[in-house]
Amino acid sequence: MLLRRFDLHKPETLPALFDLLDRHGEEASVLAGGTELLIALKARVLHYPHLISLKAIAGLADIVDAGDCISIGALATHDAIARHPLVCRYLPGYAALSDNIANIRVRCAGTLGGNLCFAEPHADPPAMLAALGARLRLQSATGSRECAMADFIHGDFETDRQPGEILTAILVPKPVSGHRAAYRCYGASHRPVAGGAAAITMDEAGKCSAAAFWIGAVCGRPVALEQAALGVIGMDRAEIAQALPALIAPEIEALEASDDNHGAGDYKRHLAQTMLLRAAQAANTVAA
Numbered sequence: 547m548l549l550r551r552f553d554l555h556k557p558e559t560l561p562a563l564f565d566l567l568d569r570h571g572e573e574a575s576v577l578a579g580g581t582e583l584l585i586a587l588k589a590r591v592l593h594y595p596h597l598i599s600l601k602a603i604a605g606l607a608d609i610v611d612a613g614d615c616i617s618i619g620a621l622a623t624h625d626a627i628a629r630h631p632l633v634c635r636y637l638p639g640y641a642a643l644s645d646n647i648a649n650i651r652v653r654c655a656g657t658l659g660g661n662l663c664f665a666e667p668h669a670d671p672p673a674m675l676a677a678l679g680a681r682l683r684l685q686s687a688t689g690s691r692e693c694a695m696a697d698f699i700h701g702d703f704e705t706d707r708q709p710g711e712i713l714t715a716i717l718v719p720k721p722v723s724g725h726r727a728a729y730r731c732y733g734a735s736h737r738p739v740a741g742g743a744a745a746i747t748m749d750e751a752g753k754c755s756a757a758a759f760w761i762g763a764v765c766g767r768p769v770a771l772e773q774a775a776l777g778v779i780g781m782d783r784a785e786i787a788q789a790l791p792a793l794i795a796p797e798i799e800a801l802e803a804s805d806d807n808h809g810a811g812d813y814k815r816h817l818a819q820t821m822l823l824r825a826a827q828a829a830n831t832v833a834a
């Protein structure tokens with residue numbers, strides 16, 4: 547189907563962007579790489595008479611060292627993130643995830659901000675960013691605020707973002723000593739059917755001092771396996787490897803996985819368990 551007619555705006559500053567959003571209200575949508583939005587517009591699932599491109603606004607794609615965290619601009623593409631020296635150095639598990647999204651065309655055009663704001667449930671970044679303790683910076687005409695990645699996605703295509711707000715940056719804490727994180731997913735037709743993210747921190751005595759286990763793509767929003775994460779505290783690596791399958795089983799069983807064209811709920815729970823165990827195994831090894 548052909549796109550319906552729209553006006554394309556290209557503001558060069560955030561105040562100009564907020565002015566356009568205020569002026570056009572629900573008739574406008576921001577546009578980043580367009581890999582999700584243009585498909586929805588072409589299918590006529592969505593229609594906006596005004597599209598406001600973020601691309602001319604300086605700084606929105608920057609990836610910088612912000613002291614205790616790496617700040618990833620919302621307009622950074624998956625490919626730019628996968629190759630950025632700061633991400634490769636401090637967040638190698640996230641660089642690997644970015645390098646595995648979709649295909650090279652989508653990775654070079656699609657942005658992390660677009661991925662998170664669209665909140666398509668079959669996505670890779672949310673679970674891993676939640677496991678890494680990331681915070682999202684949202685900005686509007688009246689100021690900025692931060693939202694934990696863990697709280698940002700409410701469900702299928704629903705987020706905490708308010709009208710008039712845009713996502714400007716994703717702040718990912720630099721890992722502390724002994725911290726290691728990994729993500730594993732299984733996908734069909736590019737998108738993940740189930741993903742598992744694990745972050746494990748070992749103290750100097752070789753005992754686990756912190757852990758986070760998250761499941762993505764299965765339930766509409768990323769889900770934390772909180773009891774399993776608490777259960778491994780104080781264990782050494784061998785004990786974690788032995789105990790984890792039984793520790794995660796009840797929370798995997800409780801996942802509200804719906805049947806859809808990606809598979810049946812039971813199948814997704816099985817994949818989620820396998821992906822999480824693989825991610826945990828990778829996070830539970832000594833860094834090379």
Ligand SMILES: Cc1cc2nc3c(=O)[nH]c(=O)nc-3n(C[C@H](O)[C@H](O)[C@H](O)COP(=O)(O)OP(=O)(O)OC[C@H]3O[C@@H](n4cnc5c(N)ncnc54)[C@H](O)[C@@H]3O)c2cc1C
Pocket residue numbers: 575576577578579580581582583584600620621646647648649652655656657658659660661662663664668669670671711712713714733736737738
């Ligand atoms: C064939 C295909 C395969 C894919 N496979 C995968 C996969 O394996 N794993 C995966 O995780 N993802 C996958 N994706 C999704 C891909 O990651 C997203 O399409 C991409 O990241 C979206 O970014 P974009 O810049 O193109 O967003 P756009 O399409 O420009 O925007 C998407 C939505 O987000 C809003 N938006 C964008 N940026 C902002 C912002 N900064 N602030 C506020 N709102 C904003 C827009 O208004 C729009 O509603 C796939 C997509 C395609 C088309």
